[in-house]
Amino acid sequence: MTDNAPIPEQSGQVSDAVAGNWVDRFAPAATRPFLRLSRADRPIGTWLLLLPCWWGLALAMLMTGRFGWYDLWIALACALGAFLMRGAGCTWNDITDRDIDGSVARTASRPIPSGLVGVRAALAWMLVQTLLSLxxxxxFNWAAIALGALALLPVAIYPFAKRFTWWPQVFLGLAFNWGALLAWTAHTGSLGWPAVVLYVGGIAWTLFYDTIYAHQDAEDDALIGVKSTARLFGDNSRNWLRRFLAMTVLLIGLAVIGAAIDRSVLALVVALGGPWAMGWHLAWQLRQFDADDSAGLLRIFRSNRDAGLIPVLFFAVAWFL
Structure with missing residues (x-):
């Protein structure tokens, strides 16, 4: 992953987008405000939505010992769905936060507060993305379809969470890790307890990375009364991040044991290496954490794509053992 400092606002560019992203370089000018509204110029969110899907699919295949062409479709469909639903969710978030975003330095350049996209146009764009996701x-099978429909509930609630709770990151975790349940069910046809444990482990991971991310806006959030775990934990954030790290590793490890207990000892050990190695990556992030370094916080946050890919690789290798 390329770690770049935030780019200056020009020609409608958003301040925290990745420099040289494909939207700014290649997308037709008329589509750029809408793609920026969907955060297509900041792909890390799509990865963070997609990776729990791939965890769930990989562990489901480990449990059943099955792999077919349909599983390749599940993996691809999850990628397409993650891109679309992340875009729809971000559009909804920016519609509900349009007054707040204009008061925060990092978000004031987004398409709605900057005046490049109106609310009606944003609602229409959100509907298009949601229908394509549908x-x-x-x-998928009916059980997975039902789970997919239920996923709309945490997506709808999340933008309002920071108004009524100090733990909005929990609601983000509920929404962003739903794919672990969905992909598991798409493969197996029913929901199993390892998928639920994996889901909770993903929520702990979200608490880890989004607390880091939220520290970028802590001062602005305090001025306008927006709540977050970054503000709640304050100078004690490092200790809380250690707890979330431990929860992530332990819960994903328990999910692995539940899914791969009937596989060979070697396969189980290799699969357990996924959360173990991911934990070391999160420990590296924790060592880099500096609440006063906004550019560094953004780099750490973006590095979670690599952290989340680590279990996928270990689970894939374990399947062949």
Whole structure:
């Protein structure tokens, strides 16, 4: 992953987008405000939504010992769905936060507060992305379709969470890790307890990385009365991050044991190496954490794509053992 400092606002660019992203370089000018509204110029969110899907699919295949062409479709459909639903969710978030975003330095350049996209146009764009996601969801079994429909609930609630709780990151975790349940069910046809434990482990991971991310806005959030775990933990954030790190590793490890207990000892050990190695990556992030370094916080946050890919690689290798 390329770690770049935030780019200056020009020609509608958003301040915390990745420099040289494909939207700014290649997308037709008329589509750029809408793609920026979907955060297509900041792909880390799509990765963070997608990776729990791939965890769930990989552990489901470990448990059943099955792999077919349909599983390749599940993996691809999750990628397409993650891109679309992340875009729809971000559009909804920016609609509900349009007054708040204009008061925060990092978000004031987003398309709605900057005046590049109106609320009605944003609502229409959100609907298009949601309907395309529904088309993909309908290729799954009925149990997975039902789970996909339920996922809309935490997505709808999340933008309002920072108004009524100091723990909005929990609601983000509920939404962003739903794919672990969905992909597991798309493969197996029913929900199993390892998938639920994996889901909770993903929520702990979200608490880890989004607390780091939220420290970028802590001062602005305090001025406008927006709540977050970064503000709640304050100078004690490092200790809380250690707890979330431990919870992530332990819960994902328990999910691995539940899914791979009937596989060979070597396969189980290799699969357990996924959360173990991910934990070391999170420990590295914790060592880099400096609440006063906004650019560093953004780099750490973006590095979670690599952290989340580590279990996928270990689970894939374990399947062949």
């Amino acid at each position: 088309v993909i969801l309908l290729t």
